[in-house]
Amino acid sequence: MEELAGYGNYIVSSLLTMGGIYAILTLGLNIQWGFTGLFNAGIAGFIAVGAYVFAILTKGPAAEHLGGYDLPLPLGAIAAMIVAAIIAWAIGKICIRLRSDYLAIATIGIAEILRLILKNETWATNGPRGISGVDKAFEWLPRPWGDIAFMVTILLTVLVIYLLLERAWRSPWGRLTTAIRDNEDSARAAGKDVETFRLQSFVIGAAIMGLAGAYLAQVQKFIGPDSTDPTTTTFLAWVMLIAGGSGNNRGAVLGAFLLWTVWSATQIVTGWLPQEIIVFGHPIENVPVRSTYLRIFLIGLVLQIVLQRYSAGILPETRPAVAGKSGKTGLEPGRTT
Amino acid sequence: MTVLALEHIDAGYGDTAILHDISLQVERGEIVVVIGPNGAGKSTALKSVFGLLNITAGRVVLEESEITNTPPEQVVRLGVCYVPQTGNVFVNLSVQENLEMGAFVRSDDFRPRLDEIYAMFPDLAEKRRQPAGSLSGGQRQMVAMGKALMLEPKILLLDEPTAGLSPKYRGEIFQTVKAINATGVPILMVEQNAKQALGIADRAYVLVDGENRHTGTGPELLADQEVARMFLGAKG
Amino acid sequence: MWEFVNFYFIPGLVLGCIYALGALGISLTFGILRFANFAHGEIMMLGAYFTFTIMGLTGWHPLVAALPSMALAALLMLYLDRQFFRPFRDSPTIMLVIASFGLMLMIRSAVWVFYGTQSKPLLRGFQRPTQYLDGAIQFPDKHLWIFLTTIVIMLAIWYLLTRTKIGKAMRAVSDSPELAKLTGIPVETVIRATWIVAACSAVAAGVLLAIDSQLDSLMGFKMLLPMFASAILGGIGRPFGAVLGGLVIGVAEELSAYPWIGVEPLLNPAYKTGMAFAIMVVMLIWRPSGLFKGRVF
Numbered sequence A: 001m002e003e004l005a006g007y008g009n010y011i012v013s014s015l016l017t018m019g020g021i022y023a024i025l026t027l028g029l030n031i032q033w034g035f036t037g038l039f040n041a042g043i044a045g046f047i048a049v050g051a052y053v054f055a056i057l058t059k060g061p062a063a064e065h066l067g068g069y070d071l072p073l074p075l076g077a078i079a080a081m082i083v084a085a086i087i088a089w090a091i092g093k094i095c096i097r098l099r100s101d102y103l104a105i106a107t108i109g110i111a112e113i114l115r116l117i118l119k120n121e122t123w124a125t126n127g128p129r130g131i132s133g134v135d136k137a138f139e140w141l142p143r144p145w146g147d148i149a150f151m152v153t154i155l156l157t158v159l160v161i162y163l164l165l166e167r168a169w170r171s172p173w174g175r176l177t178t179a180i181r182d183n184e185d186s187a188r189a190a191g192k193d194v195e196t197f198r199l200q201s202f203v204i205g206a207a208i209m210g211l212a213g214a215y216l217a218q219v220q221k222f223i224g225p226d227s228t229d230p231t232t233t234t235f236l237a238w239v240m241l242i243a244g245g246s247g248n249n250r251g252a253v254l255g256a257f258l259l260w261t262v263w264s265a266t267q268i269v270t271g272w273l274p275q276e277i278i279v280f281g282h283p284i285e286n287v288p289v290r291s292t293y294l295r296i297f298l299i300g301l302v303l304q305i306v307l308q309r310y311s312a313g314i315l316p317e318t319r320p321a322v323a324g325k326s327g328k329t330g331l332e333p334g335r336t337t
Numbered sequence B: 001m002t003v004l005a006l007e008h009i010d011a012g013y014g015d016t017a018i019l020h021d022i023s024l025q026v027e028r029g030e031i032v033v034v035i036g037p038n039g040a041g042k043s044t045a046l047k048s049v050f051g052l053l054n055i056t057a058g059r060v061v062l063e064e065s066e067i068t069n070t071p072p073e074q075v076v077r078l079g080v081c082y083v084p085q086t087g088n089v090f091v092n093l094s095v096q097e098n099l100e101m102g103a104f105v106r107s108d109d110f111r112p113r114l115d116e117i118y119a120m121f122p123d124l125a126e127k128r129r130q131p132a133g134s135l136s137g138g139q140r141q142m143v144a145m146g147k148a149l150m151l152e153p154k155i156l157l158l159d160e161p162t163a164g165l166s167p168k169y170r171g172e173i174f175q176t177v178k179a180i181n182a183t184g185v186p187i188l189m190v191e192q193n194a195k196q197a198l199g200i201a202d203r204a205y206v207l208v209d210g211e212n213r214h215t216g217t218g219p220e221l222l223a224d225q226e227v228a229r230m231f232l233g234a235k236g
Numbered sequence C: 001m002w003e004f005v006n007f008y009f010i011p012g013l014v015l016g017c018i019y020a021l022g023a024l025g026i027s028l029t030f031g032i033l034r035f036a037n038f039a040h041g042e043i044m045m046l047g048a049y050f051t052f053t054i055m056g057l058t059g060w061h062p063l064v065a066a067l068p069s070m071a072l073a074a075l076l077m078l079y080l081d082r083q084f085f086r087p088f089r090d091s092p093t094i095m096l097v098i099a100s101f102g103l104m105l106m107i108r109s110a111v112w113v114f115y116g117t118q119s120k121p122l123l124r125g126f127q128r129p130t131q132y133l134d135g136a137i138q139f140p141d142k143h144l145w146i147f148l149t150t151i152v153i154m155l156a157i158w159y160l161l162t163r164t165k166i167g168k169a170m171r172a173v174s175d176s177p178e179l180a181k182l183t184g185i186p187v188e189t190v191i192r193a194t195w196i197v198a199a200c201s202a203v204a205a206g207v208l209l210a211i212d213s214q215l216d217s218l219m220g221f222k223m224l225l226p227m228f229a230s231a232i233l234g235g236i237g238r239p240f241g242a243v244l245g246g247l248v249i250g251v252a253e254e255l256s257a258y259p260w261i262g263v264e265p266l267l268n269p270a271y272k273t274g275m276a277f278a279i280m281v282v283m284l285i286w287r288p289s290g291l292f293k294g295r296v297f
């Protein structure tokens, strides 16, 4: 009986809740990369901004950090999206006219700078110790129900964002971003304002990532500058999107849940490993910790394999792009110059 | 003896076919000129020799051996040099370094050849340390030709060497082409300035819409009514 | 005055040398392979760990142990290029950026598996600064090694790029890969040469950084932003522009903590990296081609 409850708890609070948060993240990335071909290497930065803004605005008074605004949770989430969007706008304004490499460099840079700020502006963020006791939606419900209600909220959010993105994908706006992705020059020649569309897509994607951050702060009830390893988080989102099928919203959601399941299940497995094993007569210590890192290595390898062999993903992009060359793989936005 | 022959070539970029049943021939010691309206496929014909696009039918023959669809690096080694229409010098390398790169595939001592090239283009000798990007258009064209000649090629392909040059330089380039040819290098040249080009040509081809339209000696084509109407009339 | 030189300017130059060595490789690969290589910092870090292992096995001085590490890193880099970069040679370059991003994580996690996440000193013990000019200028010997090593490597690379056939071919490919192909330059060979140079200079940078501070699995990642900033400041595809960029950014980072006004540091030293980012942003807005008119993609 207790074991059953354990499994139920795992399914609700890890697979569906965290999986749902990653699905939100992946959908945000799909707008940027799948729709428009923008490479964002600083996803973790946008999550962190969303999480901190949410935590600070919704918490009651606290001595260690800025706070006491006690805003209703939905307002906090909206604020998280707005701040993430503003930061994306600023960075996009600078780099979006240059080739995608520069945006990649700048996003990884801004993520690093944000981390520095969150770590050092102790008066606002409590520095490296982070903000604990973050308010979580439906906490007041009795035990399993609070978690379940929270999970349902997240899944509903995924559904709403999915439906909105599906509409966007089919709308003229979505067609245009794909046209820009596939052939910037011909879009420009057709008189389209390439920069504006790119910027819009980048900002909307970042706002969605900020929302994912607001949910993440609630799940963990805590947010600190190092509470998620930035590269791994950013990377997971990328693998989820590309494996699921970039340019396909259903693929993004599927990839998120699927990879999160594999990721969290393998984490449990590493916990079962013995401390020390003997390989060819050599003792190897700290096996569980090492396997955790091996898992990160493998996810990197998975990305490479998917990228080279199955770049269309599980659910490939379906709608052919407007201009001539039909949507072959979903990947390969055609900016080569 | 035939140095280079394109025999009934069909070729194009990806799925779009551009050349249809094109044939061209360059005999030993000749200057052969290709003229035609914009977009006729002149550059494409040169590129097809150089393995830069996919030939779907026909053959390219260099001296006795077939080189259809051979990759560019190998075509160079076989002694064919190609000066493209644009981007034909390394702008950040000095004039001398450009020439040295032209000799990249040579493993013997190329310094005597370098001196010959400088003798042929005295302007370049003066500017040998300057980056090629800092030279005038005409001088760049000379660097490009000099670079191609470093290999002592069996045949030289030139794509519109006088495009965008002032009349003074244009004349100079045509003189240079003749001088190069006089050293025994056959030349296959695409040109827009039909009249001047036909003036130095041993033979010439007119391409229109990716097909052979006229063939003949330089004087024959200069005298041809239709050619005159198409290319010479407007330019006087 | 001397305090300024000893505690701000000289450390800035030391940092600048390390950035310069790293940025040089980034600028070369960006120019020749045409993509921003996110794994460059990890090669630096890995080279330092190789050196650490070789020192443990042989007891050699780090600068000696760095030589076999360079060879190892270069071989590894050639292998990685073949496995992960070559399949995308004709694809849009962003695919290469993603592949390098994946490689970054793979290399780092592989180091974690073998060495763990703890940072450790490469050189043990504290070095007393040596005094120059009657004690006015003082810095530890290791800084002298860092200067000298950087100068030697810079001279070697300068010689390679301007005096040897393969080096000139590298510059030619950086200038125009299409024309290089038409000229008969074997582009794949040039690419391999580029990876070797990039790997060796990265290992040198990593070892010098580990000598200056310590061995840390995140050191490559932390270097990435200043190195990209240096490469952009100097102009992409301008290796010696990147060197100057590295020196400028290294010095700027250290000087930003000098009490220019009053007695407090001008900028909280924790935000040093912010200087690199700020310089990069200014360049991207004002002049993306960099100081020396490099390439803008």
Ligand SMILES: Nc1ncnc2c1ncn2[C@@H]1O[C@H](COP(=O)(O)OP(=O)(O)OP(=O)(O)O)[C@@H](O)[C@H]1O
Binding pocket: B013, B016, B018, B036, B037, B038, B039, B040, B041, B042, B043, B044, B045
């Ligand atoms: N890289 C390419 N990909 C696809 N089509 C091309 C490419 N280059 C040229 N074309 C097309 O091939 C046709 C022939 O072009 P080509 O450059 O051979 O003409 P040309 O006779 O050299 O003209 P010009 O006098 O303008 O140089 C044109 O319709 C052009 O649009």
Ligand SMILES: [Mg+2]
Binding pocket: B042, B043, B044, B085, B159
């Ligand atoms: Mg042409």
